Amino acid sequence: NAGVTQTPKFQVLKTGQSMTLQCAQDMNHNSMYWYRQDPGMGLRLIYYSASEGTTDKGEVPNGYNVSRLNKREFSLRLESAAPSQTSVYFCASSEFPGTYEQYFGPGTRLTVT
Amino acid sequence: GEDVEQSLFLSVREGDSSVINCTYTDSSSTYLYWYKQEPGAGLQLLTYIFSNMDMKQDQRLTVLLNKKDKHLSLRIADTQTGDSAIYFCAEKSNDYKLSFGAGTTVTVRA
Numbered sequence: 001n002a003g004v005t006q007t008p009k010f011q012v013l014k015t016g017q018s019m020t021l022q023c024a025q026d027m028n029h030n031s032m033y034w035y036r037q038d039p040g041m042g043l044r045l046i047y048y049s050a051s052e053g054t055t056d057k058g059e060v061p062n063g064y065n066v067s068r069l070n071k072r073e074f075s076l077r078l079e080s081a082a083p084s085q086t087s088v089y090f091c092a093s094s095e096f097p098g099t100y101e102q103y104f105g106p107g108t109r110l111t112v113t
Numbered sequence: 114g115e116d117v118e119q120s121l122f123l124s125v126r127e128g129d130s131s132v133i134n135c136t137y138t139d140s141s142s143t144y145l146y147w148y149k150q151e152p153g154a155g156l157q158l159l160t161y162i163f164s165n166m167d168m169k170q171d172q173r174l175t176v177l178l179n180k181k182d183k184h185l186s187l188r189i190a191d192t193q194t195g196d197s198a199i200y201f202c203a204e205k206s207n208d209y210k211l212s213f214g215a216g217t218t219v220t221v222r223a
Contacts, residue, residue: 004155042117042201042213043156058210090155100144102211104155 002026004105006091012111013081021076021108023091031094032074033058033102034066036087043090049074050097081112119202119214126222131189133217135202138183142204145178147187150199150216159200160187189219197221 007022025032030051035043035058045058049068063085065077074093078085088109092102119135137145143164148156162169162176162185169176175188189196199216206212 040121040215042215043211044213045210048210092156100146100161100205101158104148104157106153106155 004091004093004103006089006105006108008108009106010109012113013078014113015082017081018077018079019081019110020078021089021091021110022073023075023105024073025091025093025103026072027093027095027103028071029093029095029103030071031097031099032068033092033094034064034074034076035090035092036060036085037090037107038087046076046089078110081110083112086110086112117202117204117212117214119200119217121215122218122220124220124222125192127192127194129192131187131192131196131219131221133187133189133200133202133219135185135187135214136183137185137202137204137212139204139206139212140180140183142206144205145176145185146201146203146205146211147174147176148201148203148213150201152198156201192219192221194221194223 004025033048034046047066049055052071067075088107091105094102116138125131146161147159149159173190177186201216202214203211
């Protein structure tokens with residue numbers, strides 16, 4: 001039981017390049033989330049998926065797209081990376097949207113030059 | 114909107130108690146949380162408190178909630194070197210969103 005896994009762990013992109021961050025959970029959770037973590041700012045919600053087949057914007061969705069591929073997987077895509085997207089990205093899941101606990105993956109450290 | 118604030122750094126001697134403080138603004142918060150992040154790792158839920166409680170104790174951890182002042186604290190008794198980490202306060206005010214503070218970096222010195 002791996003919990004929430006994310007790939008890659010580290011990535012360096014040039015401005016304008018695209019990439020997809022992958023996230024998978026094996027806990028049969030319905031809800032999944034993408035956050036970014038920036039120094040001195042805590043975590044901010046980018047997008048979430050309350051259940052398979054639905055996605056919604058969070059606080060900071062601009063420059064990102066998401067796909068809930070199936071119940072297990074939720075990917076985050078940067079179509080044209082910008083230096084402002086340099087951050088640590090965390091995926092999380094919870095049993096239901098209202099469940100009190102979210103389980104976090106280990107994070108992806110992205111640098112855009 | 115929601116706003117969660119906490120001090121950025123805390124240094125504590127091994128064996129002493131640590132107290133990390135947090136203030137929040139959304140009075141409709143249902144749950145309040147403390148998450149721990151160790152270097153290079155994701156966030157791990159340490160403990161949580163429901164908004165109709167004022168205290169929760171879990172082994173070395175004590176959470177105090179003052180709903181009137183919107184103040185949350187986490188006390189770690191007998192602080193150990195393994196407690197060195199970043200601690201995040203968070204509130205849940207709707208089904209989908211956790212609002213996080215910036216995190217308090219706790220350094221335990223011998």
